[in-house]
Structure formats: structure tokens, C-alpha cells
Amino acid sequence: MKYLKPIKLYRQLLKSNEHKSGRLLGLDVGDKYVGLAVSDADNKVASPLSVLVRKKTNIDFMAGDLQSLISELSLSGFVIGYPFDRWSNSPCAMQIKILINDLAKTRKLEDIKYTFWEERFTSKNVDFLLKPLEMHPVDCKRIKDKFAAVGILQGYLDFVNGTRGQDQESQISQNDDT
Known part of the structure; x- marks a missing residue:
């Protein structure tokens, strides 16, 4: 696994x-x-997919599941939610780094590139949407995790697609000037 900055990915x-x-x-x-x-194939819209159970003892299975998804869905990279704030050494941030290190140790995802994207409030936003539905807590948790991933990925896609448009506009204006 290789980290790249968001725009570079x-x-x-x-x-x-x-x-x-x-x-x-x-x-x-x-x-x-x-x-x-x-x-989606055009990298414009994020959709919920699934939830993987995370245990120290199943990291090899998790890496295998991710490896299967890479081939089944033609995946080119991962966008991993990360709490970018002054508490970047928080337990949440450390758990994310541990997962990445554990996945890298399996050597099943060596060719995959990943980046981090702001994840603060994604779960809270989903909580506000799910609260009126009065769902069973277990069902609610699984849905919350999938839709928090949607929030992370959609935020990233909105940013890079907006930046891409700005890059194209600046290239067009440069071409018009020459």
C-alpha cells in the first residue's frame, strides 16, 4: 500500500x-x-457497499476481501477517512494507522494506492438522518458505517472533481492568452 496526497491520487x-x-x-x-x-465508473458519485468486521485475528481475511473487491469492481485506490484536527494522535487516528499497517503486512494490497480524507462528523451526520427511523441498534450501526464511508468518499469526489474543473479552466485561460 502506498500513500499519496489526495490530488495526486x-x-x-x-x-x-x-x-x-x-x-x-x-x-x-x-x-x-x-x-x-x-x-461510480466516472468517479462522481459514492454509493454504500458493505461493512467488514474488524478484528485483529481476521486481518488476513479482510485483506483478502479488499483484494477481491479490487478485482471485482476495478478499484484503483482507497480513500480512507481520517480525523484531521489538532488531535491527530487520538485513539481514532491511531486505529486507522494500525489498520493500514496491518493490511500492508499481509502483502495482499501492495499495488493499491490510498489517501486520507476528512472524516469528522460523517457518523454524526448519518445519526441525524437515521434517528427518526427508530431502527434496531445493530441495523443502525451497520447502515451508519456504510453511509459514513459514503460521506467520506463523496466529500473527496466533490473536492477533486471541483479542483479538476478549476485546473481545466486555468489551462483553457492559459491557452487563450497564448
Whole structure:
């Protein structure tokens, strides 16, 4: 697994996928579960996918599941939710780093590139949406994890697609000036 800055991941995705589609997988890492969301083929819209159970003893299975998703869904990279604030050494942030290190040790995801994206308030936003539904707590937790992953991935996609448009506009204005 190789970390790239957010814009660099997207630019490499565009460059490497000029003739084929490459999608992104969003991950919301929690203590017990990892919520997953996947982008569409155009990398514009995120959709909920599934939830993986997270245990120290099943990291090899988790890496295998992610490896299968990479091939099944033509995934080119991961967007992992991360709490960017002054408490970046928080237990939540440390859990995310531990998961990445554990996945890297399996050597099943060596070619995958990933980046971090702000995850604060994604779970709270989903809580506000689910509260009126009065669901069973177990069902609510699984849905919350998937939709928190959607929030992370959609935030990233909105940013990079907006930046991409700005890059294209600046290239057009530069071409008009010359």
C-alpha cells in the first residue's frame, strides 16, 4: 500500500485510466467495523457497499476481501477517512494507522494506492438522518458505517472533481492568452 496526497491520487487515477475505468473505495474505519462505499465508473458519485468486521485475528481475511473487491469492481485506490484536527494522535487516528499497517503486512494490497480524507462528523451526520427511523441498534450501526464511508468518499469526489474543473479552466485561460 502506498500513500499519496489526495490530488495526486486522483491525477494518477485519471492518467492511468484513460482507456479503462478505475473506481475508488471509501473506508470508514471504526473499532469493530469498517464501512465501505464505492464510486461510480466516472468517479462522481459514492454509493454504500458493505461493512467488514474488524478484528485483529481476521486481518488476513479482510485483506483478502479488499483484494477481491479490487478485482471485482476495478478499484484503483482507497480513500480512507481520517480525523484531521489538532488531535491527530487520538485513539481514532491511531486505529486507522494500525489498520493500514496491518493490511500492508499481509502483502495482499501492495499495488493499491490510498489517501486520507476528512472524516469528522460523517457518523454524526448519518445519526441525524437515521434517528427518526427508530431502527434496531445493530441495523443502525451497520447502515451508519456504510453511509459514513459514503460521506467520506463523496466529500473527496466533490473536492477533486471541483479542483479538476478549476485546473481545466486555468489551462483553457492559459491557452487563450497564448
